[in-house]
Amino acid sequence: MSDAQLHEETLARLDEDRAGVGDVFNLAVDIGPVPMQVGACLILDAGPGFDLTRVRRSIAERVCAVPRLRQRLVPTPLGCGRPLWIDDAAFDPDHHIHTAVCPSPGGEDALLDLAATTIGRPLDASRPLWSITLVTGLADGRIGMIVCFHHVLADGIGGLAVLGRLVDGMAAPAPRAFPVPAPSRRRLAADAWRTRLRALTGLPRAWPAIRRAAAELGAPRPLTRCSLNAPAGVRQRLLTVTASLADVRRFAHVHGGTVNDAVLAAITGAVRTLLARRGESIPDLVVSVPVSARASATTARLGNQVGVMPLRLPARGALGQRLERTATITRARKSTTPGASSHLLARVGAILARVHLMGWLLQHQNLIHTVVTNVRGPEEPLFFDGARVETIIPISLVRGNVTVAFSVLSYAGSLVVTIVADAERVPDVPCLTRALEEEFAAMS
Secondary structure: OOHHHHHHHHHHHHHHHEOOHHHHHHHHOOOOOOOOEEEEEEEEEOOOOOOHHHHHHHHHHHHHHOHHHHEEEEOOOOOOOOOEEEEOOOOOHHHOEEEEEOOOOOOHHHHHHHHHHHHOOOOOOOOOOEEEEEEEOOHHHOEEEEEEEEOOOEOHHHHHHHHHHHOOOOOOOOOOOOOOOOOOHHHHHHHHHHHHHHHHHOHHHHHHHHHHHHHHHOOOOOOOOOOOEOOOOOOEEEEEEEEEHHHHHHHHHHOOOOHHHHHHHHHHHHHHHHHHHOOOOOOEEEEEEEEEOOOOOEOOEOEOOEEEEEEEEEOOOOHHHHHHHHHHHHHHHOOOOOOOOHHHHHHHHHHHHHOOOHHHHHHHOOOOOEEEEEEEOOOOOOEEOOEEEEEEEEEEOOOOOEOEEEEEEEEOOEEEEEEEEEOOOOOOHHHHHHHHHHHHHOOO
């Protein structure tokens, strides 16, 4: 390989290993008592021969298929650009793979309480930013697997890509040198200046990109204040609602919408019921919907490419009527460039963090009531070390002044909605759960 080719390959590797603009944004908003961490809780149908020691060994071997899981994020010297992912020469899987016993009686509620505590505990920034906790003591001999990673490592689609490399049936990764030495300061500085110059040459295309981002974000309008907006704390509660994906899809199509439209309509109705029990009423629910800038992700290119689409959804009317109006709203707001707002949000967020306004904004924003994240998961069942993955429960904690949020994942014919709520601010979350169950039951 010539010196020029080696130089180009090194630059390409640097580009892949730098934290992206969206990743820097996730670092900027990682302030306050709740860490910017996400994850999932898998429930495995383990048989009598399921050996945790063997499982730990399998995980340790399979993480080698995802280079990012053996890297840590480090800041670069002044003038050398964004933070860099470098191989952790002291990487030890035992620092990341843990075991725990589910509190009695070993039901889903106890498992989810453990998951909320695990994902709400900050990861060690001096090591790769992930952990897996294997949970025994579940009813019927099942095994829980709590996967946690910092949002800077991957967005929702990227997290699924990581999970896909850890389950059974994946080909062994191509051999890769490890650890690869970190690049020199001189090379980092040269790459940083190259990136800045490339950004300058792209200025003529900046205005159309800003217009697309603004269209996705929509015109900001203050929302109707209600008890949903209050400072969220560390103690959080998780509850789930499961529905038939086929039933939801069929109901959505009858009313001219998508599965996502049906989910949004159901959530809006459930929140309306919760507020009515509190003696409150709002004309519409303002929901922040993350929008991915990519249809899929591979573990070779993780990070965050996610924009935001705030939607003002009707809170009144029957389910079918709300679904039809929701479908009309989302069709009008969908961009030809999904996730177009990702870079603009990241740039603005970085500026706000630099002037120490991000924390105040998160606690005092008056633009959204809640967040609904919806990710399409595998259509066929997954297996881990021979055990069938019965369900995958997505988890994203509430932060700032949003006390209730929803994470949605389709998997093997089922739709799982995780309700996460501040345990003190939303003691009536079981009411919200029952209301959401009724909304989905009306679709069957």
